[in-house]
Amino acid sequence: NAGVMQNPRHLVRRRGQEARLRCSPMKGHSHVYWYRQLPEEGLKFMVYLQKENIIDESGMPKERFSAEFPKEGPSILRIQQVVRGDSAAYFCASSLSLNGQGSFEQYFGPGTRLTVT
Amino acid sequence: DQQVKQNSPSLSVQEGRISILNCDYTNSMFDYFLWYKKYPAEGPTFLISISSIKDKNEDGRFTVFLNKSAKHLSLHIVPSQPGDSAVYFCAASAAGNQFYFGTGTSLTVIP
Numbered sequence: 017n018a019g020v021m022q023n024p025r026h027l028v029r030r031r032g033q034e035a036r037l038r039c040s041p042m043k044g045h046s047h048v049y050w051y052r053q054l055p056e057e058g059l060k061f062m063v064y065l066q067k068e069n070i071i072d073e074s075g076m077p078k079e080r081f082s083a084e085f086p087k088e089g090p091s092i093l094r095i096q097q098v099v100r101g102d103s104a105a106y107f108c109a110s111s112l113s114l115n116g117q118g119s120f121e122q123y124f125g126p127g128t129r130l131t132v133t
Numbered sequence: 134d135q136q137v138k139q140n141s142p143s144l145s146v147q148e149g150r151i152s153i154l155n156c157d158y159t160n161s162m163f164d165y166f167l168w169y170k171k172y173p174a175e176g177p178t179f180l181i182s183i184s185s186i187k188d189k190n191e192d193g194r195f196t197v198f199l200n201k202s203a204k205h206l207s208l209h210i211v212p213s214q215p216g217d218s219a220v221y222f223c224a225a226s227a228a229g230n231q232f233y234f235g236t237g238t239s240l241t242v243i244p
Contacts, residue, residue: 022176049231049232051234058139058234058235058236059177059222059234061231061232061233061234064231072231074231107176107177109177120165121167121179122232124176124177124179125176126176127174127176
């Protein structure tokens with residue numbers, strides 16, 4: 017039973033390039049979340065998606081960042097025209113359900129460490 | 134706007150003793166709380182959760198206490214083991230919406 021998978025684990029991009037981060041949720045999970053962890057900081061929520069829908073993107077920067085979770089395939093976090101400040105660890109998490117009954121813990125992937133040079 | 138705060142960035146405890154990690158929150162609408170453990174270069178791992186209808190939840194060596202009036206929760210680990218050394222994050226959500234994470238507490242258990 018594979019957990020949440022993220023690739024690549026490490027990504028180096030020059031300023032101005034695009035970064036694409038992929039996340040495959042746990043089997044049976046239809047909710048995906050993206051978080052960013054800057055050095056010396058906690059996890060910051062970015063976006064919450066269900067299949068083909070963005071539910072909450074209140075944590076996403078208004079420009080250059082986008083996310084999708086297509087009907088088939090992994091969720092993608094896309095960062096256009098990267099800048100040095102985008103260097104961080106990006107974590108994806110998935111869960112079964114967000115309804116208040118029962119547990120809805122989020123299970124995290126190992127993260128993608130993005131370095132912008 | 135940090136709605137979930139972990140004011141102690143680090144904590145050192147002797148093996149076998151109790152570790153107490155604290156977390157405070159500001160949003161009275163939060164009704165579900167979780168603790169995660171994170172090793173370097175890995176994603177956070179779910180540890181234990183508690184809903185606002187309870188004030189205590191126990192799972193083996195881990196117990197989470199919730200004080201709603203003080204908007205405070207704590208994670209107790211007893212007895213502490215060297216393998217518990219990691220960064221611990223608390224997280225909270227309201228009505229199943231996004232989770233807000235604290236900045237983490239780095240626990241070191243000294244053998």
